[in-house]
Amino acid sequence: MARRRAGDRAAMAALCGLIALGLAAPLAERWLTHFSQEEQHPLFLQATAGTRDVPVDHPTWDGDPAGFQRLDRDGDGRLGDAELADAEAAARSLLFLEARFDANRDGRVTRAEAPAAAPALAPAAAWLGEGWFEALDLDRDGGLTRAEIVEGSRLLRLRSAHVALLDTDGDGVLARSEWRGAPELATFWLGTDYQGRDLLTRVLYGLRLSAWIGLAAALISALLGALYGGVAGYLGGWTERALMRGIDVLYAVPFLFVISLLVMTLGQGLLNLLLAIGLVQWMPLARVVRGEVARLRGTDLYLSARLLGLPGWRVLVRHLLPSALVPVAPFATLLVPAAILDEAFLSFLGLGVQPPNPSLGVLLVDGARGVGANPFALACPALVLAILLAGFHRLGDARSRR
Amino acid sequence: MGTFRALALHATSRVLEAALTLLAIFTLSFLVMRFAPGSPFDRERPLAPEVRAGLEARYGLDRPLLSQYLSALAGFATLDPGPSLVHPERGSVTNLLGDSLARSAELGAWGFLVAVAFGLALALATTLSARPWQRETLRTVSQIGLVVPVIALGPFLVEVFAVRLGWLPPGGFDGALARVLPAAVLGLVYGAVFYRLFQGGLDDTLRRPWPLLLTALGVRRRRLVARHVLPASLTPFVSFLGPALSGLLTGSFVVERVFNIPGLSVHFVDATHERDYPVILAIVVLYAALLVGLNLCADLLATALDPRLRHGETTSR
Numbered sequence A: 001m002a003r004r005r006a007g008d009r010a011a012m013a014a015l016c017g018l019i020a021l022g023l024a025a026p027l028a029e030r031w032l033t034h035f036s037q038e039e040q041h042p043l044f045l046q047a048t049a050g051t052r053d054v055p056v057d058h059p060t061w062d063g064d065p066a067g068f069q070r071l072d073r074d075g076d077g078r079l080g081d082a083e084l085a086d087a088e089a090a091a092r093s094l095l096f097l098e099a100r101f102d103a104n105r106d107g108r109v110t111r112a113e114a115p116a117a118a119p120a121l122a123p124a125a126a127w128l129g130e131g132w133f134e135a136l137d138l139d140r141d142g143g144l145t146r147a148e149i150v151e152g153s154r155l156l157r158l159r160s161a162h163v164a165l166l167d168t169d170g171d172g173v174l175a176r177s178e179w180r181g182a183p184e185l186a187t188f189w190l191g192t193d194y195q196g197r198d199l200l201t202r203v204l205y206g207l208r209l210s211a212w213i214g215l216a217a218a219l220i221s222a223l224l225g226a227l228y229g230g231v232a233g234y235l236g237g238w239t240e241r242a243l244m245r246g247i248d249v250l251y252a253v254p255f256l257f258v259i260s261l262l263v264m265t266l267g268q269g270l271l272n273l274l275l276a277i278g279l280v281q282w283m284p285l286a287r288v289v290r291g292e293v294a295r296l297r298g299t300d301l302y303l304s305a306r307l308l309g310l311p312g313w314r315v316l317v318r319h320l321l322p323s324a325l326v327p328v329a330p331f332a333t334l335l336v337p338a339a340i341l342d343e344a345f346l347s348f349l350g351l352g353v354q355p356p357n358p359s360l361g362v363l364l365v366d367g368a369r370g371v372g373a374n375p376f377a378l379a380c381p382a383l384v385l386a387i388l389l390a391g392f393h394r395l396g397d398a399r400s401r402r
Numbered sequence B: 001m002g003t004f005r006a007l008a009l010h011a012t013s014r015v016l017e018a019a020l021t022l023l024a025i026f027t028l029s030f031l032v033m034r035f036a037p038g039s040p041f042d043r044e045r046p047l048a049p050e051v052r053a054g055l056e057a058r059y060g061l062d063r064p065l066l067s068q069y070l071s072a073l074a075g076f077a078t079l080d081p082g083p084s085l086v087h088p089e090r091g092s093v094t095n096l097l098g099d100s101l102a103r104s105a106e107l108g109a110w111g112f113l114v115a116v117a118f119g120l121a122l123a124l125a126t127t128l129s130a131r132p133w134q135r136e137t138l139r140t141v142s143q144i145g146l147v148v149p150v151i152a153l154g155p156f157l158v159e160v161f162a163v164r165l166g167w168l169p170p171g172g173f174d175g176a177l178a179r180v181l182p183a184a185v186l187g188l189v190y191g192a193v194f195y196r197l198f199q200g201g202l203d204d205t206l207r208r209p210w211p212l213l214l215t216a217l218g219v220r221r222r223r224l225v226a227r228h229v230l231p232a233s234l235t236p237f238v239s240f241l242g243p244a245l246s247g248l249l250t251g252s253f254v255v256e257r258v259f260n261i262p263g264l265s266v267h268f269v270d271a272t273h274e275r276d277y278p279v280i281l282a283i284v285v286l287y288a289a290l291l292v293g294l295n296l297c298a299d300l301l302a303t304a305l306d307p308r309l310r311h312g313e314t315t316s317r
Helices: A002-023 A025-033 A066-071 A081-095 A097-101 A122-128 A132-136 A146-152 A160-166 A199-235 A237-251 A255-266 A270-281 A283-297 A300-307 A312-348 A360-369 A376-401 B002-035 B049-058 B065-077 B093-128 B132-142 B150-164 B177-206 B209-216 B221-232 B235-239 B241-258 B264-274 B277-305
Strands: A108-110 A143-145
Touching (some): A002 A025, A002 A199, A025 A199, A081 A122, A132 A146, A199 A237, A199 A376, A237 A283, A255 B002, A270 A312, A283 A300, A283 A312, A312 A376, A312 B150, B002 B065, B093 B177, B093 B221, B093 B241, B093 B277, B150 B177, B241 B264, B241 B277, B264 B277
16 A cells, blocks of 8 residues: 555645646746747758757757857957858858768768868858868768768857847947857757757656646536536436436447547637537536535535525535535546547647647657658657656546545 | 347447437537638638639538538438548549558557557556555556657667667558557557556445455465456446547557548648538547547446346436
């Protein structure tokens, strides 16, 4: 028993941690991942985990004063638009080096392949000088990988957005005193998806949206189920039988059909999605609430409330339902993972949340397109989803054992 | 004799109830579909009004709703829901769905077998294992299917067994090998559900006095569980068979799409996008009929197995 409790506690901790992570997604985007969820990097489609990218909008700075000298080619102590535009062109010629001159497609531009690239590299060579190949070849293995090229072009990738960040006096040019270094590269910690979007950022946002959908849809179904079951249990008689038979009918339709038909009728959109999921999952809860309210109706709680002269609906809503909800809580907890899974299936059918916001379901669908290139794209959302679902299952089980 | 009459009476009332349920589902889906925006004749380029009116007249969509409803009902009652509205060239809906239904049903059957085998094996292993950490590990393994959705499990297994190892085909439904992965995925997911049922049943039965008595009489635990406890603890499994099979059917829907199996799901998704009313209605009613039928069988089976259910407190409580 103690072992199970420890397991429950671990599951709870994981669940709370995950939800906190999801809530902190915008903070992580700003301070940790440096990518936004929709930002596409065409040069980095399905990059593997740990790939470094060109600087993003809010980079950290390396503080190296030598960079300023190299960028400030006319030596006037100020960086103007013309100098930055030159740098940008040089960087662009460098970044396509691998794509255009890697003749044998082994992911490296070797010394032998490099001469063919020399004319196209004229803008970059002007910056890097005669020994540009050696300057870029950081690990001295005689071949340039994309990582090395990206690293070598870091200084040249200063964009107007960065100038605006550095330019403290607002005169549009960078003085030496304003220089804080070349932008540090941001890392795709988990790699990118098939559109070159940062996976970690998307998983965090997906976690947030999925948790939201799960909780909100579960709340909708819990309210609906409590009301439906409560009314049935309270009124009793033929009304109860009719209402419960209605549930039996709905039980006989596979829920995917119901959701698809509902989304078709209501139209797509987050609210409609929540409604559609909420309208499907409430039935088991309604059954439990009905039994509980029917039981409470025979107790002194009901009798004394009615003897005080309270109207029937008030007795039901204020007195019977709150007491009925205690044994129902585990069922309500299990509604959350069910709703999260429903949303994942809907996303798979193209009926779920729409871009730009990814849910974990959307991420799974995206990830399945490129498992071969970046397995993390499928594994990470699946793992996060599994922990989320297992946590809620465990929570529900723990509460029903109590 | 009395027993038989009670059983027959019970069966008749259940069959009637099932028929009414199907009628209600038919009516509901008919109404929901007709009030949904869009029409089967919406194309990329709008049709000329007179062409559209002609099409609607041809398929009777211009008649009053009640008359449309009644004729659709008559069509379904005689198992001929009429032609597809969007692809009339493919023949009647019955022809359209026949082959796919066979494939879906076969997939469901394989999935069910794998799920029962998986769930039962793990449940027995859990019950027979002596140490708590063994039980906890088995319990965790059994729950994988519950927390990893089919849409992740499917592509993952395809990547490993079809792309990397090349042992199995990545999709389709040709040959025995192509059935392995879809059946395994379905079995893993619903095996987790079945595991909980088997395991719960075994635990409950073992807590009764008579297994203790048998142990005291010297019956070995392995024999006790296999010969005595297991048969007595199948009731929760049988009574949950209906809902479980309903889950299996819905699950096979997703599996079909993951593995590109030309089953019913292809028709359903296409038909919902194209608003092909007879096809949507046919698939919904078909699945509902399967569910209601299976529920009915499970219910009658449980009644036949457990005489207590026939008297007093019957089902659905």
